[in-house]
Amino acid sequence: MQAVATNGRIASCLLALAIQAGALAPAGLQAAEALPQASEAASQRRLLVKFKPGASGIDAAALPARTAQLAISDLSQRLPSGAPGRPPVQLVLQRSISAQLHVVLTDRGLNQTEMLQLIEQLQRDPLVEYAEIDPRIKPQFVPNDPLYGSRQWNLQPPGPGSEGGANLPGAWDAARGEVAPGQGIVVAVIDTGLRPHVDLASRLLPGYDFISDASIANDLDAQWDSDASDPGDWISLRDSETAEFSGCAVSPSSWHGTMMAGTIAAVTGNSLGIAGMAPGARLLPVRVFGKCGGYLSDAITGVYWAVGLELPSLPDPMRAPPLNPYPARVINLSMAAAGSCSAAFQEAVDRVRARGAVVVAATGNQDDMQAGKALSQPANCRGVIAVTAHTRRGDLAYYANASASTTLSAPGGGFGINQLANDGDSITSLGNSGLTSPLSDSYGEVRGTSIAAAHVSGLAALLLGMQPNLSPDQLRVVLTRSARAYPADSYCQVSAVCGAGMLDAEAAVRWLQANPAPVVPPDNSGSDQTGGGGGGAAGWPEWLLLLSAVLLSGATRRRRQPGPGPHQAGRQQATGQAGGM
Numbered sequence: 001m002q003a004v005a006t007n008g009r010i011a012s013c014l015l016a017l018a019i020q021a022g023a024l025a026p027a028g029l030q031a032a033e034a035l036p037q038a039s040e041a042a043s044q045r046r047l048l049v050k051f052k053p054g055a056s057g058i059d060a061a062a063l064p065a066r067t068a069q070l071a072i073s074d075l076s077q078r079l080p081s082g083a084p085g086r087p088p089v090q091l092v093l094q095r096s097i098s099a100q101l102h103v104v105l106t107d108r109g110l111n112q113t114e115m116l117q118l119i120e121q122l123q124r125d126p127l128v129e130y131a132e133i134d135p136r137i138k139p140q141f142v143p144n145d146p147l148y149g150s151r152q153w154n155l156q157p158p159g160p161g162s163e164g165g166a167n168l169p170g171a172w173d174a175a176r177g178e179v180a181p182g183q184g185i186v187v188a189v190i191d192t193g194l195r196p197h198v199d200l201a202s203r204l205l206p207g208y209d210f211i212s213d214a215s216i217a218n219d220l221d222a223q224w225d226s227d228a229s230d231p232g233d234w235i236s237l238r239d240s241e242t243a244e245f246s247g248c249a250v251s252p253s254s255w256h257g258t259m260m261a262g263t264i265a266a267v268t269g270n271s272l273g274i275a276g277m278a279p280g281a282r283l284l285p286v287r288v289f290g291k292c293g294g295y296l297s298d299a300i301t302g303v304y305w306a307v308g309l310e311l312p313s314l315p316d317p318m319r320a321p322p323l324n325p326y327p328a329r330v331i332n333l334s335m336a337a338a339g340s341c342s343a344a345f346q347e348a349v350d351r352v353r354a355r356g357a358v359v360v361a362a363t364g365n366q367d368d369m370q371a372g373k374a375l376s377q378p379a380n381c382r383g384v385i386a387v388t389a390h391t392r393r394g395d396l397a398y399y400a401n402a403s404a405s406t407t408l409s410a411p412g413g414g415f416g417i418n419q420l421a422n423d424g425d426s427i428t429s430l431g432n433s434g435l436t437s438p439l440s441d442s443y444g445e446v447r448g449t450s451i452a453a454a455h456v457s458g459l460a461a462l463l464l465g466m467q468p469n470l471s472p473d474q475l476r477v478v479l480t481r482s483a484r485a486y487p488a489d490s491y492c493q494v495s496a497v498c499g500a501g502m503l504d505a506e507a508a509v510r511w512l513q514a515n516p517a518p519v520v521p522p523d524n525s526g527s528d529q530t531g532g533g534g535g536g537a538a539g540w541p542e543w544l545l546l547l548s549a550v551l552l553s554g555a556t557r558r559r560r561q562p563g564p565g566p567h568q569a570g571r572q573q574a575t576g577q578a579g580g581m
């Protein structure tokens with residue numbers, strides 16, 4: 001492919017991996033039940049009335065409806081007359097629940113004050129044991145996916161010790177309506193491809209494999225083909241000794257794309273595994289990374305295809321793919337390369353934004369304890385939603401790049417800059433047990449700005465499902481205006497490099513409901529991003545394209561640095577410290 005020869009090779013390193021050492025044990029898990037929640041109806045007609053035992057001769061088990069009707073009618077007659085000018089309230093039996101307990105309707109709608117007055121009058125009747133409002137109860141959507149309750153702190157409402165949760169339950173309820181949150185919205189996962197995980201498969205659309213280099217692709221089919229499944233991206237010791245993969249870290253397969261996809265839109269409510277943020281969204285797998293990463297040119301090509309742009313016809317063997325019939329509204333770029341935004345990446349961002357797609361990117365994992373690390377590309381391209389990562393406690397994650405042009409933060413897991421007590425939990429998502437080629441479905445732990453970006457993509461899909469005509473800039477306004485303040489005295493609260501705040505799904509949904517036509521301020525259109533279009537990395541012998549997630553701890557190997565890029569790629573072995581793994 002000519003484009004490859006003219007493009008700098010983006011040697012990738014998996015700064016970022018995930019452990020999938022088998023399914024999490026279900027011990028201690030519980031399926032959540034729907035929780036009743038009273039609504040605030042403006043006008044009410046329904047109440048419950050229970051007569052005392054023996055009252056009015058209505059104790060018979062086989063209760064004639066007529067008897068209950070008469071008892072309610074008599075009760076109605078005994079009510080004091082209403083306020084001056086208002087006729088007394090008449091009561092009508094709606095149905096009986098038991099011999100003594102009845103659902104009763106008033107003859108007209110009563111406001112809250114009137115209803116409470118009526119209940120007080122009824123309570124004073126010598127034959128009434130109790131009377132109360134028959135409230136409207138809405139089920140609160142609580143996923144029955146077993147790991148939701150036990151492992152997915154990242155989706156839970158914030159609380160003491162878990163200040164960083166993205167607060168999904170209220171968002172799901174408010175966004176739900178008659179359809180699943182995110183329904184009708186396509187999210188492109190520009191990544192390593194996806195596994196047809198049982199907790200994901202029904203959400204997958206037909207994708208495409210844009211890896212143009214056979215050794216990177218690590219598959220048996222053509223360069224560029226319609227199979228976007230992830231065959232694994234492991235680097236063996238032998239691989240690392242070849243010229244092709246020189247400088248690449250020895251690592252098992254990452255299943256990186258599958259992890260991102262699980263957080264965005266895992267099958268939810270199927271009593272299995274995890275819940276996804278936008279259960280109604282569809283996932284478009286666009287495979288651009290394989291062994292040791294991939295080329296910028298392939299990534300950009302995948303982005304163009306994902307939004308439905310026609311690609312130029314190409315000489316064999318790179319046959320032009322068919323037009324994507326499922327254009328994405330959300331482009332998830334959980335990747336990072338050193339340097340300022342390349343001209344080609346900026347152009348891609350501009351073109352897909354012009355088609356109405358929102359571009360979400362990870363700020364990068366510099367993987368050290370330093371604060372104030374500059375954003376990687378493409379997070380530093382103009383118009384991109386740049387997502388840094390925070391921990392369960394709401395601390396800036398130690399590995400996360402963050403600067404003045406960060407848009408906001410989302411759960412990324414791991415320890416934070418301040419190393420708070422009881423912090424450090426990772427994010428649970430989907431994986432595969434295969435260390436090289438895929439074996440069986442698994443659930444694994446991940447941390448990084450990659451998975452933080454996936455959270456923002458998930459919420460973007462949920463919001464677009466509510467209001468599909470939102471522009472990328474309007475969506476940025478919703479996300480930033482609704483972001484939750486960082487915890488008091490946290491690094492981000494005092495440093496101003498973490499963007500607008502922490503992702504808050506319920507706040508975003510409610511903000512959008514209150515502001516259905518968000519106004520985009522001139523300084524909030526994405527033009528405040530730094531580094532755009534500079535092509536500053538052009539002179540580098542090699543770039544690093546990082547799949548920005550981090551593997552859990554164990555023996556650490558440091559990747560040899562191929563260039564002056566600041567990114568260290570440490571990857572570590574599974575230790576099994578994540579419960580049940």
Ligand SMILES: [Ca+2]
Pocket residue numbers: 209211217219221222223224225
């Ligand atoms: Ca292929």
Ligand SMILES: [Ca+2]
Pocket residue numbers: 145199266267268269270271272273274275
């Ligand atoms: Ca599930």
